[in-house]
Amino acid sequence: MPRQSGYTLIELIMVIVLLSIVATVSVRFVGLSTQGALDTSARQLRALQSVVISEQLTRDLREAFPLSVRSTGSCIEWLPMEAGTSYLNLPATEVSQIEIAEFAQPPVVSNRRVVIYGYGTTTGDIYTGANPGPVSSLISGVNNTAVPGSPATISLSASHRFTSTSPARRLFLVGEPVSICQSGRFLYRYSGYAPTSTQPDPPPVTPEVLAASVTGTVDFRFLPATLQRAAVVQFTFDLLSADGSETTTVSQEVQIRNVP
Template identity: 75%
Template sequence: MSRQSGYTLIELIMVIVLLSIVATVSVRFVGLSTQGALDTSTRQLRALQSVVISEQLTRELREAFPLSIRTNGSCIEWLPLDAGTNYLRRTRGPGFDDIEIAAFAQPPPTGDTRAVIYGYGTSTADLYAASDPGPVSSEIAAIDNSGSPATITLASSHRFSSNSPARRLFVVGEPVSICQSGRFLYRYSGYTPAAVQPEPPPGTPEVLAASVTGTVDFRVLPATLQRAAVVQFTFELESPDGEETTTVSQEVQIRNVP
């Protein structure tokens, strides 16, 4: 009589137990590997977001009229610089509404822009209030860039309070602000300048960043004899699960041209 071979019940149970252990370890290993890949991807995305946000802020601040940058902690505000040239003659009577200039390489827009001459020795509020006399004119009504000399015509009369040593004239646009509100960082533009910094400014905000945690810190260090003005800003971006944060800290040097 032939002898039959096969598995005993104990052997079968041992095989099942071993396969279960191997499967559990494999699933755990795959799960950890997948989670690690997802965490790495999330960190890279936050790092990319931080680079984009800081680069946008840096570029805009470098195009600001240097004396106009001001902050109250959670908001930073500035007047964007649209163009620059040399003036030949400031406004004079009887109308006090025409400025003779060297022609612009590319004429700036009119209507929502103003001319600035010098501005050192005055408060930041004077740059936004456009006091008369003062360093900032009323709105520019027209620019004749083809005349000899070229001229800027103001919407109303204005007397400039001082001369520029280099006879420099700048054209600035409407204010721009970056403000934090909860987990969002907003950009405001297209509103009327005011002597007191608004918080937040009027108008419809544009989302610059989301998932911001903590308090965004804006600081402005005025220019000294050894260096130009410096803007510092620090903020943190939080992961969706709230377990990790990425800290961004940046310094922007602002050129100061009288």
């Protein structure tokens, strides 16, 4: 009788066990690789978010009038500089019109004020527009065309006396305040509200969402200018991953150019 060839039951069981082990390892390897790719993608997304948020904050803060910056820790406020030029003369009495050198581009007039010097005054004085003081009443108009014998001018809605003159005869137009504040996991940007002597936290207007995955406490710090360096704003905050397992720390320093 011829001998028959084939697999024994034990051999078949051993093959099944080995294939199961290989399959389990392969699935585990693929799963870990996929999870690693997803984690890397999430980290890159948070890194991109941090760059976008930092860049927007940096651009906003670099436009700030340096003497107007004030912070409560989780909320920072400033007056944005809209335009700058030189004035021709500044009487020590109240004025309703200021003779200036022409602006490079005609500025927006609505809700703008004139700031001249302002050093040696408190931050609140920059916001209140007290008369006398470094900040004028609202601008009522700008004649940006100079002709022989008739310079360009800025007209004020009410007469104002400036408390000091600028060593370089510099004049700046500032707009309405801007604030960045934290509320829970959100970072908001506020604008379009009236200036007040004390910093609002938060301002009484509807904000824009700047970031929606903030964890912990946002820390804003303002370092006033010295003779050796410009004013500096430091801010630090953490962005939380979607599953709450990881955070990305954002830390930045912004220099604000001093303007006498």
